[in-house]
Amino acid sequence: MMRGRISFVFVLAASLLVSRSTLWAQDLGPQFKKIKEGIYVQSAREANSNAGIIVTQEGVVLVDSGHNPTDSRAVMEAVKKLTPLPIKYIIDTEVHPDHTTGHFVFSPPAIVVNHQGAGDAMRKAENPNRAQTLAAQSPEMAQASQGYRLVVPHIEYQQRMTLRVGERTLELIHLKNAHSEADTAVWLPAERVLFASSVAIPNSLNNVRAFVTIPDILTATRMLRSLNPAVVVPGHGSFGTTAIFDESEKYYTLLVERVGAMVMQGRTRDEITKELKMPESASWAYQDRWPSNVDAAYRAVTQK
Numbered sequence: 352m353m354r355g356r357i358s359f360v361f362v363l364a365a366s367l368l369v370s371r372s373t374l375w376a377q378d379l380g381p382q383f384k385k386i387k388e389g390i391y392v393q394s395a396r397e398a399n400s401n402a403g404i405i406v407t408q409e410g411v412v413l414v415d416s417g418h419n420p421t422d423s424r425a426v427m428e429a430v431k432k433l434t435p436l437p438i439k440y441i442i443d444t445e446v447h448p449d450h451t452t453g454h455f456v457f458s459p460p461a462i463v464v465n466h467q468g469a470g471d472a473m474r475k476a477e478n479p480n481r482a483q484t485l486a487a488q489s490p491e492m493a494q495a496s497q498g499y500r501l502v503v504p505h506i507e508y509q510q511r512m513t514l515r516v517g518e519r520t521l522e523l524i525h526l527k528n529a530h531s532e533a534d535t536a537v538w539l540p541a542e543r544v545l546f547a548s549s550v551a552i553p554n555s556l557n558n559v560r561a562f563v564t565i566p567d568i569l570t571a572t573r574m575l576r577s578l579n580p581a582v583v584v585p586g587h588g589s590f591g592t593t594a595i596f597d598e599s600e601k602y603y604t605l606l607v608e609r610v611g612a613m614v615m616q617g618r619t620r621d622e623i624t625k626e627l628k629m630p631e632s633a634s635w636a637y638q639d640r641w642p643s644n645v646d647a648a649y650r651a652v653t654q655k
């Protein structure tokens with residue numbers, strides 16, 4: 352008798368657990384995709400930034416907080432469907448507002464983490480009219496951005512940091528001069544899932560800023576590939592495999608080679624920007640970022 356009752360209770364409890372943890376990603380809405388058990392990504396629109404949701408037995412970790420406040424509030428709704436546990440941490444993969452504006456939706460209580468220098472860069476770049484600019488976009492954005500304030504990282508680590516939350520281990524790895532003033536890749540070694548930051552964005556030119564160098568980008572992508580991840584989630588665009596790094600490396604290697612050949616022929620930076628064509632990346636998004644790409648290759652070749 353007793354045994355039957357215990358097993359009934361056990362089966363009931365187990366089935367409740369299972370129904371919660373195997374919730375279909377579709378139940379979260381079309382913006383959300385399931386990567387692995389308890390790990391989801393929000394990609395609201397193709398060009399928007401990705402936000403990662405990592406559920407643990409002790410609470411939730413977000414990787415970035417959505418492209419804008421409406422996306423962030425959708426992330427909040429999705430988390431509420433997945434678990435009653437709180438969002439404990441947000442790990443920033445970079446400092447730019449398309450990854451960080453929505454922090455105010457989650458913090459407090461969420462603790463924000465990124466590499467040293469993130470807070471200074473975010474304060475310096477902050478648009479004092481951000482709340483009004485957002486509100487002017489649409490009534491939905493006006494509603495979602497109510498209460499906006501800049502939230503900079505509470506914790507700034509150096510080089511590497513290990514975060515243990517519940518049953519999961521997250522390795523935070525700094526990527527130097529790869530995209531923004533403070534870039535972090537988030538590596539889950541047990542799950543072999545890598546949130547790779549915006550160092551490589553599939554089918555898109557990147558904005559290669561003056562402090563970013565192609566050798567540093569190549570160092571970062573090679574290091575990330577060597578982790579041997581099964582799933583790679585870039586800062587923007589579809590998640591995939593390490594092919595994302597192969598594509599990026601191929602592109603920058605060709606770019607440096609071709610810019611180098613034109614420098615040897617005595618061409619100036621402006622001439623190269625106008626004359627050089629890259630058929631391999633002609634269909635990629637953000638062709639307006641081309642001058643910054645040529646500039647980075649020119650710097651790499653001439654050491655200027």
Ligand SMILES: [Zn+2]
Pocket residue numbers: 445447530531549
């Ligand atoms: Zn960015």
